Amino acid sequence: MNARLPAPSPAQPDWAAWRQHFASRAHRPLPAVDGDLPLAEADRAALADSLAVFQLGESGEGRIAHQIDRAQLAGIDGDYRAALKLFVAEEGRHARILGQMVRAAGGRLLSHSWTEGLFRHGRRLMGVRLKLLVLLTAEVIAVVFYGAIARATAGSNLGAALCQIIEDEDHHLAFHLDFFRTQTRSRPRQALFLAAWWAVGAAACAVVAWDHRRCLKALGLAPKALLQDCVAQLSRVSRGITAHPCAAQRALPLTASKWMTVSP
Ligand SMILES: [Fe+2]
Ligand SMILES: [Fe+2]
Known part of the structure; x- marks a missing residue:
């Protein structure tokens, strides 16, 4: 089902392969x-509240899909623009899955939250490149926090659905990293x-850990361990930028399999 995953190139990322990758996954059923869930009622409510905040974040990335059409940036082409639109659509799919999770856990969807507002406001103040940097940060947060929740809800189909999202987020991380390699060719x-x-x-990681502290406590997750995971993921991206492109793929292995082992 998956298209081949593009490999980093010293000259130019394979945007056509990324476009094909996202297109091949666009019509998966939810x-x-x-x-x-293996949770007490109060803990389930804390989880639902956190998932509702993440759901809102997943649904707020549509503008960039239009702005990229006007952006004149080195290293991108029509395939990149098409791939970015498919990426935004994939985030919309995540929002729908998370919406199912919120309702299944007995929670309610949100129309706004302070952290989502912070991310949205930050993105609007910035140019396209900085917006994409904020989106790359969101991928790190998704891989770490969804991973932690997936481990805490192992054995449930909510945990399994989160593992599927994490696999997507890992690809998003690699996609954005390919973009930033084209923008950072000099020291x-x-x-x-x-x-x-x-x-x-x-x-961003510190703010998200603070905002979701109730959920982390309910699931028995230590904020310090999560922040260490965040630092590991931030470092992984740093290595992906500074490493020679041929080594960058080794610096950025997919992490989803780490989380997939905990799902049924
Ligand atoms: Fe997502
Ligand atoms: Fe993502």
Whole structure:
């Protein structure tokens, strides 16, 4: 079912392969999710509240799909623009799956949250490149936090559905990283990217850990361990930027299999 996963190239990412990758996954049926969770009522409510915040974040990335048509950036082409639109659609699919999860866990969907507003406001203040950097940060957060929730809900079909989302997010991370490799070909540009990456990424991870502290406590997840996971993922991206493209693929192995082992 999956198209071949594009490999980093010293010259130019294979945007046509990314387009094919996203297109090949666009029509997957939504996974089944029910409320059968190994959690007490209060813990289930805390989980539902957190999932509702993530659901809102997953549904708020549509503008970039239009802005990219007007952006004149080195290293991108029509296939990149088409792939980015398919990526946004895949995030919309995640929002629908998370919506199912929120309802299955007995929660209610949100129309706004302060963290989602912070991310949205931040994106609107920025140019396309910085917006994509915020989206790359969101991929790190998704891989870490969805992974932790998937481990805590192992054996449920909610946990299995989260594992499917994590696999997508891992591909998103590699897709955005391919883009940023095209934008950071000189050492000064790499240094600029890394400064912005660590400032935005570290702040975002800390804010999300704080915002979801009730859920983390309910699921028995230690914020310190999650933040260590965040640092590991932020470092993984840093290595992906600074490594030679041929080594970058080794620096950025897919992590989803780590989480897939916990699902039924
Ligand atoms: Fe997502
Ligand atoms: Fe994503």
